[in-house]
Amino acid sequence: MEMKKSRKIILTVVGIIVAIYTLFPFYLVVMNTFKNANNIVADPVGFGGVSVSQLMANLSAVVNNSNFNFWYAFGTSAVITILSLVLLALFGGMAAWVICRNKTKWSTVIYMTFIASMIIPFQVVMLPLISTFRDVGQFVGLSLLQSIPGIVFAYCGFGGAMTVFILTGFIKGIPYELEEAAAIDGCSPEGTFFRIIFPLLAPVITTVTILNGMWIWNDYLLPSLMLGQNGKVKTLPVAVQAFVGSYVKQWDLILTAALLAIIPMVIIFIVAQKQIMNGMVEGAIK
């Protein structure tokens, strides 16, 4: 299909204008982390007062701020996200395999429960969840609310349904003969899963990990409720929220904090652009 040259130019211009619009807020963040508070208010868009030394000053002000505690929040978010993703991939794969390969009444019931639970909004479970975690935690003597393991546990519960749903669809397409051959050669069922099925799941586990990772890294409501706004343990979104709450209108610090919160995701996106965009689409269509 050939396009007329004039139409091509018009479309390209429209595309560029929309791109400028979508990227403009990112430009604002980057540009203003190079300015001090006065210059930000006086000239938020232009280059007035831009200097590298001011960027360093802003960065060190935020990183060394005891209220924000950037590295600690960053580490907490990273540990929570990575642990949740590893456990979800492992437990999700195990559960999906059992559900898929055992055609009993129970596996159907479990599968249907997982599917149906995907429509449950977080709002309807969040209040009882907090009280249950608090009560059970006190009863058995484990700190479930203000702790990283508690949050990872909750993410395994909330992410489980979607993970099992996507993985089951994939395992159905793996020929059962593979497993029969392994069994004849004397491979145990757990050996069959870990040596044959799990490695085959790699592409779909990438999809699931991207979907869960974007959600867990950016999630605000669950950690803010479980950890509390002023608790010791904070994830990055909770720390940003708490930081902004205590520094109304200190835009030099707020925008630098925002930049630090954005950078990890942008770097991952640049590295794994294709996988992320494909993963997001696959997750939606399934």
Next chain:
Amino acid sequence: MSENSTSRKMLSLALLIAGAAGLAAALFMDFSGSGSPVRGPLLILGAVVFLFGLYLFPTVEHHRSIINFIFLFPLLFTFAVTVIIPLLLGVFYSFTDWNGIKFNQFVGFSNYTSMFKDPAFIWSILLTFLFVVFNIILVNLVGFSLALLCTSKLKGVNFFRASYFLPNLIGGIVLGYIWQFAFNNVLVQITAKTMGMQSSILSATNTAFAAIIVVYVWQYAGYIMLIYVTGLTTVPKDVLEASQIDGANAFTTLMKIKIPMIASTITICTFLTLTSAFKQFDVNMALTNGTGSVADFMGSYLTNGTQMLALNIYNTAISKNSYALGQAKAVFFFIVLACVSIIQVRISNSKEVEM
């Protein structure tokens, strides 16, 4: 061989007994209220040792069932504790005077009747409804147009696609503050110069609501665009070529071929936007936190002019400490979403039959 299996049996039994003993001791300490700090770790250790003993148990005919149980257990357990039990408790609490810690009595449907007498809540429902309608139209229009742009044979299409998608990577809280800065510090300077408007658009209820829609479309259209791109690439090339040979112009091709052929994608995108807009929380909280005055709605003055349902539920429970009322609102929220999902499944199924 037999020696091996005997020793394995002994090990398995020892682990099973040790695990059960650990569990029993931990539970005993829980119920006796000893408050010992070892009881929590002991409980977990006991459960793990018990499961490991079960795994080693030397049986041929039941081994597969044991593996099935061990494989299902972790996810089912976390799922039951974080989703199923809180859901049942939540529905139960919505009929009581629960205060977040304990409840004293059943109150029947009074939480449900009182929430529908509250003008602020009715306002939130209407506002959410309006927000959903605006976004279904705008997000899909913008997303579809961008998808057409990104599937055309232009240079730089990959750059366009990546930059339109970029806002999806950032969490709503951070986004909300960045846009608050853009509205309060940048846009104000522009409107003050050009129109003499000195106040930010976030300070008036109507314009603040429009601002939330703008931010939401800005973030979500890129995602919907990606799904439309995938849908559009499934339209067969020979069909498009045939229509061109028959003399169809670009607009006719779009209306008569592309749109009908991606009908199922349109359904997916419409419902994705619907549920996501309905649940909108983060941007709402960070951008306006629900503030905004409404002079007269159902005979009362409201201060929650831009507060949508999810934020209303949160504020009712967390800020105003009315847990039972907040929970009843959440159950209502859940019922609405469940109805939408059922309708979606019905529509998707009937579409499949047609094809």
